[in-house]
Amino acid sequence: MLKYVLHRFMWAIITLWATITITFIIMHSIPGDPFAKEGTMPESVYENLQRHYNLDKPKIVQYFFYLKQVALLDFGPSLKSKTLTVNDYIEKGFPVSFHLGAQAMIIAVFFGLILGVIASLYRKRWPDYTSMIIAIIGISVPSFVLATLLINFLAVKWSFFPVATWKSWSHTVLPSIALAMMPLAYIARLMRTSMIEVLNQDYILTAKAKGLRKNAVIIKHAIRNALMPVVTILGILTANVVTGSFVIEHIFGIPGIGEMFVKGIMNRDYPVILGSTVFYSAILIFLIFIVDVVYTWIDPRIKVTGASK
Amino acid sequence: MAGKIEVTEEMFIPAENNFQEADRISRPTISYWSDVWRRLRANKLAMTGLVLIILLCLMAIFGPYMNGFTYYEQDFTKKNLAPNAEHWFGTDASGRDLFTRAWYGARISLFIGLMAALIDFMLGVIYGGISAIRGGRTDNIMMRIAEVIYSIPYLLMVILIMVVLKPGIFPIIIAMTITGWIPMARLVRGQVLQLKENEYVQAAKVAGAKLSWTLRKHLIPNSMGPILVNVTLTIPTAIFAEATLSFLGLGIQPPQASWGSLTNDALGSILIGNFYQLAIPALLISLTMFAFNVLGDGLQDALDPKLRE
Numbered sequence: 001m002l003k004y005v006l007h008r009f010m011w012a013i014i015t016l017w018a019t020i021t022i023t024f025i026i027m028h029s030i031p032g033d034p035f036a037k038e039g040t041m042p043e044s045v046y047e048n049l050q051r052h053y054n055l056d057k058p059k060i061v062q063y064f065f066y067l068k069q070v071a072l073l074d075f076g077p078s079l080k081s082k083t084l085t086v087n088d089y090i091e092k093g094f095p096v097s098f099h100l101g102a103q104a105m106i107i108a109v110f111f112g113l114i115l116g117v118i119a120s121l122y123r124k125r126w127p128d129y130t131s132m133i134i135a136i137i138g139i140s141v142p143s144f145v146l147a148t149l150l151i152n153f154l155a156v157k158w159s160f161f162p163v164a165t166w167k168s169w170s171h172t173v174l175p176s177i178a179l180a181m182m183p184l185a186y187i188a189r190l191m192r193t194s195m196i197e198v199l200n201q202d203y204i205l206t207a208k209a210k211g212l213r214k215n216a217v218i219i220k221h222a223i224r225n226a227l228m229p230v231v232t233i234l235g236i237l238t239a240n241v242v243t244g245s246f247v248i249e250h251i252f253g254i255p256g257i258g259e260m261f262v263k264g265i266m267n268r269d270y271p272v273i274l275g276s277t278v279f280y281s282a283i284l285i286f287l288i289f290i291v292d293v294v295y296t297w298i299d300p301r302i303k304v305t306g307a308s309k
Numbered sequence: 310m311a312g313k314i315e316v317t318e319e320m321f322i323p324a325e326n327n328f329q330e331a332d333r334i335s336r337p338t339i340s341y342w343s344d345v346w347r348r349l350r351a352n353k354l355a356m357t358g359l360v361l362i363i364l365l366c367l368m369a370i371f372g373p374y375m376n377g378f379t380y381y382e383q384d385f386t387k388k389n390l391a392p393n394a395e396h397w398f399g400t401d402a403s404g405r406d407l408f409t410r411a412w413y414g415a416r417i418s419l420f421i422g423l424m425a426a427l428i429d430f431m432l433g434v435i436y437g438g439i440s441a442i443r444g445g446r447t448d449n450i451m452m453r454i455a456e457v458i459y460s461i462p463y464l465l466m467v468i469l470i471m472v473v474l475k476p477g478i479f480p481i482i483i484a485m486t487i488t489g490w491i492p493m494a495r496l497v498r499g500q501v502l503q504l505k506e507n508e509y510v511q512a513a514k515v516a517g518a519k520l521s522w523t524l525r526k527h528l529i530p531n532s533m534g535p536i537l538v539n540v541t542l543t544i545p546t547a548i549f550a551e552a553t554l555s556f557l558g559l560g561i562q563p564p565q566a567s568w569g570s571l572t573n574d575a576l577g578s579i580l581i582g583n584f585y586q587l588a589i590p591a592l593l594i595s596l597t598m599f600a601f602n603v604l605g606d607g608l609q610d611a612l613d614p615k616l617r618e
Contacts, residue, residue, distance in 0.1 A: 015460040030473050140599035142549055144556050145591040243464040265472055284462055
């Protein structure tokens with residue numbers, strides 16, 4: 001088990017390094033340099049700025065500087081803001097983004113599982129069809145479309161919720177729903193398929209035959225076993241929620257990391273783009289690593305095959 | 310019921326001892342693909358998807374010419390019109406005809422989706438195929454590389470590449486295919502590895518078949534099914550990615566239009582009550598995603614021999 005965890009961890013680190021390297025190459029293949037725009041700048045000031053940001057050194061030296069910086073968790077200064085560094089942005093934005101993402105994931109997992117279980121128990125009857133219609137809508141309607149629809153109806157027309165920004169709990173409702181719909185739909189569909197498969201297994205028949213109550217069979221035998229495939233895709237779904245969040249944050253004007261990323265792109269603020277990409281990737285790679293480990297931990301079958309290798 | 314059976318002399322004549330006649334197959338053989346098509350046709354949801362896709366493609370081809378306006382022509386005396394007899398979907402904030410723009414956008418969105426899926430398909434088949442056929446060390450290294458690239462969040466990479474490239478149709482396709490081919494490569498590799506071990510492939514090898522023959526006659530036709538499903542499901546992913554990019558302002562630039570950019574343009578107008586500007590592109594994206602997703606699901610079911618009844 002420990003060997004497996006260490007192995008996975010090593011690959012997570014390699015992936016992170018690859019991401020940093022690719023991002024660095026992409027950002028530095030942009031023609032020109034960040035200070036070239038400000039034309040009235042005296043030559044000496046320009047040279048000082050270049051030296052200050054190590055831009056006068058060869059690319060490979062800059063690359064190692066950046067790797068060292070990132071290893072020390074320092075993402076450098078922002079080019080557009082004179083006082084704030086990328087770290088300041090992340091410190092301010094992360095709690096907000098984390099709140100939004102966590103809330104969305106909780107909604108997605110909770111309602112997704114319920115819908116999936118209900119659909120499987122009432123197969124080919126109206127609760128099944130209703131759940132699957134919700135799931136198809138969730139997969140078909142992009143989050144930004146859903147977000148704009150929610151704003152149009154629930155906020156602008158009927159004013160149940162505030163239109164945008166991030167102040168009280170009621171501000172968090174619409175963005176969380178918009179972000180949660182897609183993973184919710186995936187979880188519901190997967191849970192349904194997995195439940196139907198489990199319910200056809202012999203041990204369910206045995207459990208019923210020995211006289212267990214219906215609820216006990218469903219909860220103890222069916223749901224617990226059907227959860228496995230859902231756990232596997234949680235990592236990918238979290239990745240979707242995280243990358244989906246910058247569109248949602250942008251629409252609702254939420255001051256999270258996603259909004260910082262989008263603004264960074266619009267301002268061509270390269271350290272901000274680089275920093276937030278690396279930060280995002282680190283979080284995602286870490287989450288997928290955790291999901292992998294948790295999965296082997298809760299599924300005894302994998303442990304056995306892992307040990308025999 | 311009580312119908313009398315006429316017993317005649319001829320019934321007692323011995324049957325002709327003709328083995329060839331007995332072995333003759335009296336019904337036409339159903340090939341694998343016609344069987345798949347038969348099962349797909351029985352799936353109402355998937356057929357709805359197929360019909361929708363055909364309709365959307367036809368409208369993308371002919372829609373922009375149907376009412377005599379162009380997608381770029383501005384008329385500032387006719388801003389923000391509601392749908393009427395002249396402008397069937399109304400006009401936008403610059404007085405451009407939304408009917409023409411919506412179908413012109415369909416053209417771009419569908420083109421990008423199809424091209425991205427096609428390129429992903431080709432790259433994936435080449436990479437996955439080489440990896441699986443070579444096997445051993447080459448396979449190991451190639452798949453490790455693919456795995457690392459795959460762990461980098463897709464949308465994040467696409468956005469990052471779009472920051473470097475100039476916005477436009479072909480840069481979007483490039484950005485999406487740089488990392489988008491990996492799931493396909495992994496799928497192809499898995500398929501080929503599995504098929505390679507099958508007895509009929511081994512038999513072909515023993516009989517002296519060349520690699521090209523084995524590929525053409527055994528490996529490619531038999532792995533086509535899951536690959537086709539994957540291609541069908543890549544198209545909505547690509548359309549969604551394009552819409553998100555355009556929505557963030559990194560994709561299609563005005564006066565050109567795509568569904569994503571039309572949604573983005575309409576965002577400002579919902580606050581002044583022009584909901585239809587948002588509703589049309591939103592509905593079109595959602596319909597397309599729906600159509601491709603249900604068709605993909607239907608194909609998956611139709612191709613699965615286990616589900617045969």
